[in-house]
Amino acid sequence: MLSPSTTPRQGIWLPIFAGLCASLVSIGLARFAYTPLIPSLIQAHWFSASDVVYLGAANLVGYLIGALIGHPLARRTSNKTALRLMMLAATLAFFACAFPLSVSWFFGWRLLSGIAGGAIMVLVAATVLPHVPASRKGLASGAIFLGIGLGIAGSGTIVPPLLSLGLQQTWLGLGVLALILTAVSWFGWPSAARHTTTTLTDATPTSINPKVYLLFAQYALMAAGLVPAMVFLVDYVARGLGAGQHVGGLIWVMYGLGAILGPVSYGFLADRLGAQMSIRLVLVVQAIALGLLSICSAFAALALLAVILGSFPPGIVPLGLARVHELIPEHHLQQIAWSRATVSFATFQAIAGFAYSALFNASGGHHGLMFVIAAGAIVVALLLELAVRLPARSDEKVCAVATIT
Template sequence: MRTSSPTGLWLPIFAGLCASLVSIGLARFAYTPLIPALIQAQWFSANDVVYLGAANLVGYLIGALLGRPLARQLSNKTALRIMMLAVTAAFFACAFPLSVIWFFAWRLLSGIAGGAIMVLVAATVLPHVPAARKGLASGAIFLGIGLGIAGSGTLVPPLLSLGLQDTWLGLGALSLLLTALSWFGWPADLAHADVTHDAAAAQPTPPGVYLLFGQYAFMAAGLVPAMVFLVDYVARGLGAGAHVGALVWVMYGLGAIVGPVSYGFLADRFGARRSIRLVLVVQAIALGLLAVAHSFLALALLAVVLGSFPPGIVPLALARVHELLPEHHRQQLAWSRATVSFATFQALAGFAYSALFNATGGHHALLFVIAAGAIGVALLLEQAAIFWKHTNPCRREPARDSHSPENTALTVVAPSRASSLPQG
């Protein structure tokens, strides 16, 4: 039975928001404004600091793979609670830089928790939400990522005035508070939610799902440089200082707050597929401009646009999965695979960009240009798929149902509205 009362509806959504805020918004993005401080305080070398940032991305991949098996053993609710506690423990542990290995292990654990939460949170909350509110609920859940980014930009600088160790302890305290507030908000697992992998895999998967996996992977590769290097680019690369870098990061956070809601609106208004095209074009242009921008106004505006992307594409991709697959258990499996695809390229890109950054002596602009190219590949994938379909007319995807035969994965016709997505 789905939750029907307003209080019962918003408590799970609030729990999901807290989970995405802690595990992604803070655990990953609070590290970015800390990079200059970690280097200046000589906790680690500049090269080590960059690779320690990539540790979270590797953990995210591991967590995306382990999320569903862990939930089958413990239940979604228990797994989510444990992962939030793991992130909290990692914050407190990072207050003590005992060694690079120690720090790497805890950053890795925080990434594992983030990946598992990203796989499980929507599958836990959205089945309890009426179909007409799924888009809004999805945007509200992943709004936590944006709030975490914005919070890290406004919270980290004053905490740093107390000291680097106190900064990590403060982030741990905030994470612990949010974990406690969300503890009783998680809904019980639905009885029909546990469907075997074989049962889901036995049904044919629309080609559009695989296309989404590819696009989502290159989106991940395209968002890493701004996500990891933006503050360092402004503070050290342009010589503007840590204060200006923090201000630009706040603008990035504002964009992250707007992203989930605005991208969800685009999906409801124009369909997820068409919205993905539009977003990719805008992001590619913004990354190209970031490589040559120097004024604070230009950097601030670009930061807002780029900041909307990491949290915004999550509900957008999820809406696309719901457009392509009507059954709840298949949506869960496809979303898990999409998250793994995203996490794989994000981790590979994290280490590749870090290695390139160190090899070029800190050439930020080159990273942004390469990221723009990755976004361009994501955009071209769909065009290549459309061309392939037109040159192979016999390869047509079966319709989802008799009422919407035109909504196949690779047709040019716009998909149905996200608001009409089937209930999980």
């Protein structure tokens, strides 16, 4: 494998493009294109409303499974082979979902698409970023996960024209798009570094920064904080505020615009301010935005908040990855830590998905309550770091006094 210093500059962008295609197919489209399809799935009587919600959660559960099996799958084959197989699996799921044979059939394929997304999430950065110079890693990871944002935006622009052809044709069209992206990225993957069996628990105590575990907790809380806007924003605007489906769709497009801007801008922040400071800044902004969302009803305000909130789900990925790289200098341990962080995120995202759905039904469709709870989760993620830092500062002061005396 070529090191970043010996990799030709023009050769860096082909692996990054392959990573972008992978995140676009397996998460951007496989997860987020489902949201604008929900009304059509119900209106076409493919499934009942309760089944549609249940099927949407299948992707989140699959994402958790994929995050767990990503590295074992790559060890049995290679990163390159595993990534190609997962893109093919997500593509096949689109075609299979064009035929609503049964709820269990649809659930299985939605589950598989989630597995593909989780596996790709833990593998794609470890495959591509070793070929990128250190000074560009934040921006490069943002470009890789830009695919998620493109998928969110595409779900608001590509899906409606496809739906005019029919629901089955929409799934087939998405499948064709995924197949094209899989084909054009097929030979873009670099050869990955040889796998190592080292785990975090195998490492010596001095080799692992304890702040890594704080990051795991923060990343999990971020997952809990992003779910309500990601799932219920359109319904909140259309039905909760009575603005109608058209206005809800416009707000979703703004959310998609934020999702496009998020990965690259957050990656740029990580390169310039450092990942830790960037995470703090982003958490403060997101908590404020979620709090305002629960009380705002003006279109201009909602559109601005949608852009800010839309930047969060794909944007925190390069931020979290950059923080792992800050805390752990060893490349092989970075891979394991990022896999653990993704599992933490996926677990809380799946739990939050079911919990918010249950809360939504129990509260009679109270959107504002969910946004406030989400803001609380983001605040806890910020306070958690401050709570951990305070004892450390106290110890430092004690040591300093002892030294002086």
